[in-house]
Amino acid sequence: MDVLKRVPIKEQNPDERIHNFDEVCLGYTKDEAVLEAGRCIQCKNPRCVQGCPVSIDIPGFINAVVREDIEEAYRIINKYSALPAICGRVCPQETQCEKNCIRGIKGEPVSIGKLERFVADWARENNIKPKAPEKKNGIKVAIIGSGPAGLTCAKEMAERGYDVTVFEALHEPGGVLVYGIPEFRLPKETVVKPEIENLKELGVKIETNVIVGKSVTIDELMDEEGFKAVFIGTGAGLPKFMGIPGENANGVFSANEYLTRSNLMKAFDSNYDTPIITGKRVAVVGGGNVAMDAARTARRLGAEVMIVYRRSEAELPARVEEVHHAKEEGIQFYLLTNPKEILVDDNGWVRGMRCVRMELGEPDSSGRRRPVEVEGSDFDLEVDTVIMAIGTSPNPLIISTTNGLQSNKHGCIVADEATGKTSREGIFAGGDAVTGAATVILAMGAGKAAAAAMDEYLQNK
Ligand code: FAD
Ligand code: SF4
Numbered sequence: 001m002d003v004l005k006r007v008p009i010k011e012q013n014p015d016e017r018i019h020n021f022d023e024v025c026l027g028y029t030k031d032e033a034v035l036e037a038g039r040c041i042q043c044k045n046p047r048c049v050q051g052c053p054v055s056i057d058i059p060g061f062i063n064a065v066v067r068e069d070i071e072e073a074y075r076i077i078n079k080y081s082a083l084p085a086i087c088g089r090v091c092p093q094e095t096q097c098e099k100n101c102i103r104g105i106k107g108e109p110v111s112i113g114k115l116e117r118f119v120a121d122w123a124r125e126n127n128i129k130p131k132a133p134e135k136k137n138g139i140k141v142a143i144i145g146s147g148p149a150g151l152t153c154a155k156e157m158a159e160r161g162y163d164v165t166v167f168e169a170l171h172e173p174g175g176v177l178v179y180g181i182p183e184f185r186l187p188k189e190t191v192v193k194p195e196i197e198n199l200k201e202l203g204v205k206i207e208t209n210v211i212v213g214k215s216v217t218i219d220e221l222m223d224e225e226g227f228k229a230v231f232i233g234t235g236a237g238l239p240k241f242m243g244i245p246g247e248n249a250n251g252v253f254s255a256n257e258y259l260t261r262s263n264l265m266k267a268f269d270s271n272y273d274t275p276i277i278t279g280k281r282v283a284v285v286g287g288g289n290v291a292m293d294a295a296r297t298a299r300r301l302g303a304e305v306m307i308v309y310r311r312s313e314a315e316l317p318a319r320v321e322e323v324h325h326a327k328e329e330g331i332q333f334y335l336l337t338n339p340k341e342i343l344v345d346d347n348g349w350v351r352g353m354r355c356v357r358m359e360l361g362e363p364d365s366s367g368r369r370r371p372v373e374v375e376g377s378d379f380d381l382e383v384d385t386v387i388m389a390i391g392t393s394p395n396p397l398i399i400s401t402t403n404g405l406q407s408n409k410h411g412c413i414v415a416d417e418a419t420g421k422t423s424r425e426g427i428f429a430g431g432d433a434v435t436g437a438a439t440v441i442l443a444m445g446a447g448k449a450a451a452a453a454m455d456e457y458l459q460n461k
Contacts, residue, residue: 004107007036009114014328018299021183021268024325025089025114030070033118037065040110043102048112051100053445056080058097058112065115074123077116078130081444082155082199083148085124085191086177088117091441092319124194129201130155136203137161139458142227144212144398147175148440149431150233151199152447153454157231158202160455165227167210172264175235177440179264180256182293184300185322188263213397222426228461229426229454232413233447236392236432242285246342247388251277251350255286255294255389262297279303279385283353285339286389287311292322294387295331305331306381310338310358310371336360338371340378342386353381394433402427412436420450428454 001007010026017024028036040062048058057076064073077084093099093113101109122128139162143150146168158164172178177192186192200206212218212234221227239254241247258276261267265274278301284294287309295305307326309316312335316323327333336358343352357377360369399407404424406414413422413429420428430446432438438446 001035002107003039004103006039006108006111007032009111014325014330017184018329021300023187024184027121028111028114028118030068030118030122033065033115034068036111037062037115039103040066041102047100047102048097048110051096051098053096053441054080054448056097056116061119062110062112062115065119070119070122071126071128073119074128077119082152083177083195083440083444084116085120085195086148086186087441087444088113088115088120089186089191090181092439094320096441120195121191124190130198132202133159133161135161136163138163140165140225140227141454141458142167142218142221142225142230143233144218144230145169145175145233145235145431145433146173146196146206146208147233147235147431147443148177149235149433149443149447149450150175150231151196152444153231153233153428153430153451154204154447155199155202156448156451157454158199158204160451162455162458164204166204166206167212167216167221168206168208169211170264171208173206173208175233179260180290180293182259182263182297183268184296185293211397213401218398218402218427229428229458231420231447231450231454232398232422232427232429232433233431233443234394234398234433235443236394236412236436238393238395238411239388240391240393241388242339242390244339244341246344246350249342249344249350250348251279251384252342252386252388255284255290255387256392258294258387259290259297262301268297268301276301277385279383281383282306282385282387283308283339283381283383284387284389285309286391287316287318288389288391289318289322291387291389292318292326294389296322296326296329298385298387299329299331303385306334306383307331308334308337308339308353308355308381310336311368312336312360315368334381336371338373339386343380350384350386351382353383353386355379355381391437392432393436398433410436417446418449419453420446421453426457 061076098109266272267276282298358371364370415429428450431443
């Protein structure tokens, strides 16, 4: 074996997978995982851990894999992460732990994410569960939203002995993990649901179909229902649009709606009757993970798909793996291209999209080079469906119905980044509700940090 190279991972063949919603990556077998784990040189000062937002003891769990003690590997990861099977699949390891891995200097970094996934899958298949706390303290805390931020906060508080209730607006818990990220990257029944079930083993109660701010307010939860502290992890589910002509036409979707119909409402499955317009030629506007997910979903629903992104390939914010998979699946990339207008037919349906070519100018406030229109370079793309994946912001409902909370100009809740403390005592916030949009692991890190601060607050109360 060449120790400079990773043990390759098996994937579904692109020609087959564009016709199904099964998972693309097939994961390591135990033998493969042990072989890959053997590439870790157990650094004394492990830089991989510094790159992990929740500081998982990476050499510790990898060492347990080498010793073939997978249960121990699971217990080590579970100390730091409530959602290892999910993180092992969707975390951007290439810009975090794996980017820092010392093995990456001369060869390929250790496949930390794929090993985490293997360990979590093995634990699930072997019915290994986290251990419930021995003592409960009877203090009630409420978590609003069941995405990665809320679920992590719930785990941390339950492990400290609190009586935790999660309130979720949708009929399924999981946030973006169930309504946003598609099956072919993150299976719901076999991966997401069992990780959420593990939290219930810790005593966490989850109440779905409760829109806090409508069904009940945070003030009512605290003043009338006895919750002594609240964590807000309501994410950023409000889609943004470009404000160009034609955006109200039939056949224009936000990526959120498109993905929710497909993932949560199972529009791709003929056993469900949720309607979705599949489109024959679909343009997806944007270059992040959300855009790749929408594009790859449309491809599987049978469309010819184009990504339209105003910067160049180097600036694509999506994970490298997602871009690679999208290309393998035949998705065309119109880079340095920006939509100007959606062309509409006499019946109000999309018939095309007028675009303009862009070039990169000086860096803007994000540090990325600003795209500038190339004069006279307009051209029309023939499409019948347009999916906007250009970002989201938090829903204003919580802010507008809770006394004493502040929001910033982006509509995000103002909270201390390190502790989640908001302007109101006893209320903490984190994840996309505070940042607008981040990643699963950053949302988890925020949930974890807020739990520590919440615990300190309740102990001193
Ligand atoms: P969310 O996951 O959005 O969860 C918030 C929850 O709160 C939702 O369930 C919502 O229904 C609920 N809620 C909202 N308002 C209320 C209310 N008033 N009352 C009760 N409940 C409420 N990140 C990665 O790291 N890797 C990826 O590959 C990746 N891909 C992505 C793909 C898509 C399509 C999307 C949309 C995002 C992706 N992300 C990815 C980003 C990541 O999923 C988010 O950063 C993360 O889910 C944020 O977690 P959260 O807990 O803050 O919010
Ligand atoms: Fe192992 Fe890489 Fe972490 Fe070193 S940096 S401990 S080699 S995973």
